[in-house]
Amino acid sequence: MTTKEEFTKYLTSTEKYAPSTIYTYGQSIELISQDISNNLEIGFKSLFNITDVNILQDYFHRLYLIPAVMEMEETQRKRKNNAFKRYIEFCGTIDTNNFNVNQPDLKDIFESRTEGGQKIVISLVAERDSSLRASAIKIHGTTCFGCNFNFKSKYGEIGEGFIEIHHVKPLSSFLNSKVVDPYTDLIPLCSNCHRIVHRKKDYVLSLIELKEIINNPN
Structure with a gap:
């Protein structure tokens, strides 16, 4: 698992995004988590609990095949859609051997x-x-x-x-x-x-x- 702070730190490090965009993307991941709970998986908690790129991509494709979700995205200029893509990109950079940051110990x-x-x-x-x-x-x-x-x-x-x-x-x-x-x-x-x-x-x-x-x- 990861955190919003780690995600926004990654966005800052890329030097591609304005502070306002970084803040918006961090907030958007929490909103996307709610979209998943409302439309795909009742009780879904948070995307920050998932760092597996394959699983994230599966959620992404399933969520944005839903007409009502896509219609809302168009009105918001695909803000959450873009944030989700950046989060998947971020998770792809995580070192899978770094057990202290993102991988559970065996007991977990x-x-x-x-x-x-x-x-x-x-x-x-x-x-x-x-x-x-x-x-x-x-x-x-x-x-x-x-x-x-x-x-x-x-x-x-x-x-x-x-x-x-x-x-x-x-x-x-x-x-x-x-x-x-x-x-x-x-x-x-x-x-x-x-x-x-x-x-x-x-x-x-x-x-x-x-x-x-x-x-x-x-």
Whole structure:
């Protein structure tokens, strides 16, 4: 993970940006994080928690395929879009061997917290591993399992390879760390279906329930 201060320090060091632009870009990353929470992943906290360029690029492409987001960006002269690009650029400069700054110690690979007297351990590596997403797409393809929507069929070349990957059973529901099997634990869902299965705060719809809603909306 990194911080807004480290990001703005990087922007300052490049000597390309005015102080007002640097300040705006730093603030924009927090606003983009909220956009991701509102449009892609409910409960998303902060882009500053992620420095993996592949994961960041995935979020970037998914976010800016959403018409309403892009419409807002046009009115704001793509301020947040440009800030996101600069943040990805910044993360690309981070020395992956510098464990003290941006890489977790082994003891930090698992996030632990206590709820109801039980200790919940969630593997952050499994949750964010971009190779799992690639494996899931290779196995299942890029057509939504819920409504059969395919981005390439609808949008042409720009939509090729685009799809969201859903954990059939959220990692947070496991009391111990879990090895994720992309064949059985992950499925492709379009943006709409993915948001619907997570629509309720404390309950994730199953694929069967999702399809029942699609086929019988009333």
